[in-house]
Amino acid sequence: MTWLEVDEDSGFGIENLPYGVFRRDGTDARVGVAIGDRVLDLAGLAGAGLVEGRGWFASGTLNGFMAAGRAAWTANRARLRDLLTDPAQRAAVSPHLVPVTDVELLRPFEVADYVDFYASEHHATNAGRIFRPQGEPLLPNWKHLPVGYHGRAGTVYASGTPIVRPCGQRKVGPSDAAPSFGPTLRLDIEAEVGFVAGTPSTPGRPVTPRAFRDHVFGFVLVNDWSARDIQAWEGQPLGPFLGKSFATSVSPWVVPVAALEAARVTPPAQDPVPLPYLRADEPWGLDLRLEILINGGSVSRPRFERMYWTAPQQLAHATVNGASLRTGDLFASGTVSGPTKEERGCLLELTWNGTEPLELPDGAKRAFLEDGDTVTIRATAPGANGTTIDLGEVTGTIRPANC
Amino acid sequence: MTWLEVDEDSGFGIENLPYGVFRRDGTDARVGVAIGDRVLDLAGLAGAGLVEGRGWFASGTLNGFMAAGRAAWTANRARLRDLLTDPAQRAAVSPHLVPVTDVELLRPFEVADYVDFYASEHHATNAGRIFRPQGEPLLPNWKHLPVGYHGRAGTVYASGTPIVRPCGQRKVGPSDAAPSFGPTLRLDIEAEVGFVAGTPSTPGRPVTPRAFRDHVFGFVLVNDWSARDIQAWEGQPLGPFLGKSFATSVSPWVVPVAALEAARVTPPAQDPVPLPYLRADEPWGLDLRLEILINGGSVSRPRFERMYWTAPQQLAHATVNGASLRTGDLFASGTVSGPTKEERGCLLELTWNGTEPLELPDGAKRAFLEDGDTVTIRATAPGANGTTIDLGEVTGTIRPANC
Numbered sequence: 170m171t172w173l174e175v176d177e178d179s180g181f182g183i184e185n186l187p188y189g190v191f192r193r194d195g196t197d198a199r200v201g202v203a204i205g206d207r208v209l210d211l212a213g214l215a216g217a218g219l220v221e222g223r224g225w226f227a228s229g230t231l232n233g234f235m236a237a238g239r240a241a242w243t244a245n246r247a248r249l250r251d252l253l254t255d256p257a258q259r260a261a262v263s264p265h266l267v268p269v270t271d272v273e274l275l276r277p278f279e280v281a282d283y284v285d286f287y288a289s290e291h292h293a294t295n296a297g298r299i300f301r302p303q304g305e306p307l308l309p310n311w312k313h314l315p316v317g318y319h320g321r322a323g324t325v326y327a328s329g330t331p332i333v334r335p336c337g338q339r340k341v342g343p344s345d346a347a348p349s350f351g352p353t354l355r356l357d358i359e360a361e362v363g364f365v366a367g368t369p370s371t372p373g374r375p376v377t378p379r380a381f382r383d384h385v386f387g388f389v390l391v392n393d394w395s396a397r398d399i400q401a402w403e404g405q406p407l408g409p410f411l412g413k414s415f416a417t418s419v420s421p422w423v424v425p426v427a428a429l430e431a432a433r434v435t436p437p438a439q440d441p442v443p444l445p446y447l448r449a450d451e452p453w454g455l456d457l458r459l460e461i462l463i464n465g466g467s468v469s470r471p472r473f474e475r476m477y478w479t480a481p482q483q484l485a486h487a488t489v490n491g492a493s494l495r496t497g498d499l500f501a502s503g504t505v506s507g508p509t510k511e512e513r514g515c516l517l518e519l520t521w522n523g524t525e526p527l528e529l530p531d532g533a534k535r536a537f538l539e540d541g542d543t544v545t546i547r548a549t550a551p552g553a554n555g556t557t558i559d560l561g562e563v564t565g566t567i568r569p570a571n572c
Numbered sequence: 573m574t575w576l577e578v579d580e581d582s583g584f585g586i587e588n589l590p591y592g593v594f595r596r597d598g599t600d601a602r603v604g605v606a607i608g609d610r611v612l613d614l615a616g617l618a619g620a621g622l623v624e625g626r627g628w629f630a631s632g633t634l635n636g637f638m639a640a641g642r643a644a645w646t647a648n649r650a651r652l653r654d655l656l657t658d659p660a661q662r663a664a665v666s667p668h669l670v671p672v673t674d675v676e677l678l679r680p681f682e683v684a685d686y687v688d689f690y691a692s693e694h695h696a697t698n699a700g701r702i703f704r705p706q707g708e709p710l711l712p713n714w715k716h717l718p719v720g721y722h723g724r725a726g727t728v729y730a731s732g733t734p735i736v737r738p739c740g741q742r743k744v745g746p747s748d749a750a751p752s753f754g755p756t757l758r759l760d761i762e763a764e765v766g767f768v769a770g771t772p773s774t775p776g777r778p779v780t781p782r783a784f785r786d787h788v789f790g791f792v793l794v795n796d797w798s799a800r801d802i803q804a805w806e807g808q809p810l811g812p813f814l815g816k817s818f819a820t821s822v823s824p825w826v827v828p829v830a831a832l833e834a835a836r837v838t839p840p841a842q843d844p845v846p847l848p849y850l851r852a853d854e855p856w857g858l859d860l861r862l863e864i865l866i867n868g869g870s871v872s873r874p875r876f877e878r879m880y881w882t883a884p885q886q887l888a889h890a891t892v893n894g895a896s897l898r899t900g901d902l903f904a905s906g907t908v909s910g911p912t913k914e915e916r917g918c919l920l921e922l923t924w925n926g927t928e929p930l931e932l933p934d935g936a937k938r939a940f941l942e943d944g945d946t947v948t949i950r951a952t953a954p955g956a957n958g959t960t961i962d963l964g965e966v967t968g969t970i971r972p973a974n975c
Binding site for chain 1: 685687690703713716717720721723724725726727736738739740741751752753775776805806808811812814815817818819844847848890892893894895897898901
């Protein structure tokens with residue numbers, strides 16, 4: 170397809186073309202697109218007059234391009250496909266290809282607001298069983314609306330940023346009379362998929378499921394690091410706060426919505442039928458196949474297609490009260506978990522709150538994360554024309570606490 | 573004190589000097605300071621070489637000046653006092669004074685992250701009695717930490733912005749089997765006081781109570797508009813989301829921390845004694861006297877000095893896990909309520925969840941807000957040298973729902 174020597178099975182072929190922000194030593198951060206094992210420097214292409222949008226691409230963030238709207242996204246993607254498939258363009262384009270091993274990949278966009286959902290029925294059920302063993306695992310509202318909350322936008326970090334074990338109030342023993350202060354003893358991950366808004370919306374004007382593609386630029390992988398002991402102690406009645414706000418990591422490549430059209434599948438049946446504002450007229454399940462690795466060993470393979478609430482439903486819900494979107498608003502799915510143990514997306518579930526330690530492929534055992542552990546979440550999806558779309562990976566290594 | 577004819581009882585005398593952002597027709601938004609019934613145009617002053625910081629003040633937001641840090645804030649405040657008290661400066665400064673009636677006051681800063689606390693023991697106790705009548709009104713964590721959560725930064729609006737009644741899922745009758753969709757039937761206010769961060773902090777480095785003044789630029793009034801029926805249905809287990817995210821209003825004048833030194837008082841005794849990271853070595857209660865008016869009639873007079881958790885404690889808590897501050901981070905106190913009915917800061921409490929309608933001064937009755945109602949929250953505090961500090965007001969009028 171393209172004149173580059175790209176292994177179409179690499180996941181970064183012509184049907185993917187995800188956007189990111191990169192830096193080579195001595196140069197400013199700029200926007201690039203992944204193709205094979207290269208990064209195509211869009212600021213360089215724009216400077217040479219080969220694509221429009223030098224202002225967008227020479228900035229150190231995707232926000233300008235994301236704000237330009239769907240027509241600009243479509244035009245740029247089409248132009249890049251032309252440039253990369255027309256052999257006559259090879260001489261002009263080649264100088265703007267950089268080996269990905271030569272660059273630093275940065276956080277791809279500035280986060281405006283960050284919302285985190287709770288959209289996996291399997292995760293919500295497991296969490297309910299663990300935290301409320303006496304009650305019904307799913308609360309009464311769960312099948313009527315995509316439960317979510319706002320997280321901290323200012324601590325959303327690039328993949329690879331070290332994660333310092335947070336300190337805070339927690340009860341070490343469940344029967345302790347009072348909390349103590351210290352490092353979290355239950356540091357966890359949550360493997361999630363996020364989408365990011367490009368086109369803002371007008372206050373008071375909900376974004377319907379049908380308008381999803383007009384507002385959403387693309388998808389990333391998210392690790393919503395969680396301190397379970399801090400979270401359990403602080404979380405009533407207003408929800409998660411310090412147990413989550415220390416760090417959230419996002420993958421470097423934003424996969425355009427258009428690249429995932431071939432991954433759309435029918436989501437799980439919803440019973441009861443949701444209220445009209447949550448109904449979509451096309452299927453928006455996404456066949457994204459995640460994998461979680463701890464210290465390089467695979468520990469779980471969650472499948473995103475099992476999520477009960479879809480991304481367009483989440484966006485419709487979050488705006489139905491008139492709340493508006495800004496460019497850079499990040500919406501994460503909540504932990505992606507499936508019906509079997511091999512598909513659970515966090516250690517809380519994988520180790521049943523630490524009571525059933527997980528044996529890692531190297532033989533070590535983990536109830537929760539230890540200092541020095543490296544966690545990587547990666548994913549692929551079916552792409553157009555029988556190709557594979559690689560969503561890249563989000564990774565982080567645990568550093569010791571400072572308290 | 574000053575060469576202007578300022579009534580020192582006006583609340584906007586030389587001991588206040590709050591910062592805001594204003595616009596006159598035909599000109600760009602710029603930073604100003606309130607003095608008497610005038611706005612001192614700092615961009616104009618800087619253009620004339622009378623103060624430093626033209627770049628900060630000619631922008632349409634306080635964020636640049638807030639990011640400049642405490643030394644810059646102190647120097648600017650001292651310089652403004654000199655200019656306004658030295659009669660020799662009258663001719664030079666007077667051209668930069670604009671009648672406040674000639675300007676539009678805008679939202680004073682761009683909000684980075686927005687955190688909302690729950691720091692009044694009286695409010696938390698009343699809310700607990702209303703929502704969980706069977707249980708203890710205060711949950712076990714409440715006296716150990718300032719409970720809080722993240723709100724939506726993108727829907728924090730200037731005072732005066734109309735508030736459209738939000739739509740969403742709610743149960744109209746408490747015994748309804750399923751929710752229905754429609755306008756909130758329980759639209760409420762929350763009278764709060766917020767503080768805004770100027771100087772960012774380093775990830776991983778908590779901001780101690782002692783460092784509060786190094787990071788916090790000033791205080792504003794906040795109305796955390798709330799849809800109680802939407803909030804009640806959605807709120808478990810992850811806390812408030814659409815019941816709050818449609819709108820939050822802030823007052824136009826940011827009162828510098830330095831202007832409130834004379835308002836510091838001993839806060840309520842804390843039992844149990846908080847963990848060391850929450851202990852301050854000076855008293856940080858603040859004697860701010862709030863008043864809530866509905867359609868011009870006074871309905872409540874909450875006193876901020878009654879808040880159990882102080883602003884420096886809130887900031888220390890929010891950062892103790894390593895979460896960093898950005899310029900523009902807004903922290904609101906939660907509803908300010910006192911021990912008597914006359915000091916309750918929201919209709920939920922004032923009408924006991926609608927069961928005891930409130931009679932307004934004009935004879936009308938309210939369980940919750942009706943379309944067309946205007947709510948204003950205002951406050952004053954003691955200032956230096958026996959003066960009064962006026963915090964201004966935050967106001968909004970309810971527009972009918974669009975659904």
